[in-house]
Amino acid sequence: MARRRLVYEGKAKILYEGPEPETLIQYFKDDATAFNAEKKDVIEGKGVLNNRLSEYFMSGLNSIGVPTHFIKRLNMREQLIRAVEIIPLEVVVRNVAAGSLAKRLGMEEGTALPRPIVEFYYKDDALGDPLVTEEHIIAFGWASQQDMDDMVALALRVNDFMSGIMLAVGIRLVDFKIEIGRVFDGDFQRLIVADEISPDSCRLWDIESGEKLDKDVFRRDLGSLTDAYTEVARRLGVLPRTGAGQAGPKLVH
Structure with a gap:
């Protein structure tokens, strides 16, 4: 496979040149940052979860007529997007x-x-x-x-x-x-x-407990960020269920 041209690397994602004109490939990293990158860590599986969740939200917006850059998910960590x-x-x-x-x-x-x-x-x-x-x-x-x-x-x-x-x-x-x-x-x-x-x-x-299910878990050291994101994905039906109704995601790199 030909080496892809890197277009931009940010704190949580990398953009590569896409296969067609005016497209990019967006890669979701496992890096977690807070307070303008003063706090940093690598959270295994975070990029996989964010890729799937962003696909879910962007696809939903596209379906109701709110335009987004999302075209399709390519694999567990990458999306094909429109260049903007x-x-x-x-x-x-x-x-x-x-x-x-x-x-x-x-x-x-x-x-x-x-x-x-x-x-x-x-x-x-x-x-x-x-x-x-x-x-x-x-x-x-x-x-x-x-x-x-x-x-x-x-x-x-x-x-x-x-x-x-x-x-x-x-x-x-x-x-x-x-x-x-x-x-x-x-x-x-x-x-x-x-x-x-x-x-x-x-x-x-x-809504019931006030438990935080977002990056504040990382910002404020409230527990496992992956568990919080997995819970959001499980509730939305983004991740498959296994066993007796429990989420059992296998994070593939």
Whole structure:
């Protein structure tokens, strides 16, 4: 097999040149990072779980008319995706006060918000991905007003979809982060959901117990990250069941 050309390597994924023009292969690593990579570890099987979960969420969004970069899963760790021009912003939707929002505003973590709040963060690890306003975004040319309106609309549609499927399996969608990219069909630009949607990029709490089923398990040393992600996958039916209804995933590298 010919050696694939590496396009980009991030903290949790690697992008390779795809088999067709305007495509990429996205590889999910087992690396776990937190606090802008100040805390690092390798969690065996994490990439496999995130690949399967992101496939589940992206396919679901595609099926309801929310455009994403996802084309198909290739194997246990790789997806074929559409190449996009990533807008240098993280789009965060918050339903419940947690993390930096609770700390920044002095709110008790777990406080339900009166409505979903959409925030923008400038993608720059060296700066700690700072919170930015629409004025900053327009002034520095990162996105137009129309882009921001479209990004908010996309983010809220993702929130509706994700909140519903999580609620159905007893999980509260506290907040999540997405990235959005531009694609061009001739001279016409469209914005689509890119990167990944997984427990790495969401806060997920068990509705009954409040147990955390996301990367806060790693951030706060709350137990096994793989067990938490496996529980999300099991509830959603992403992983096969074995024996008496118990999940028995075999993580294949």
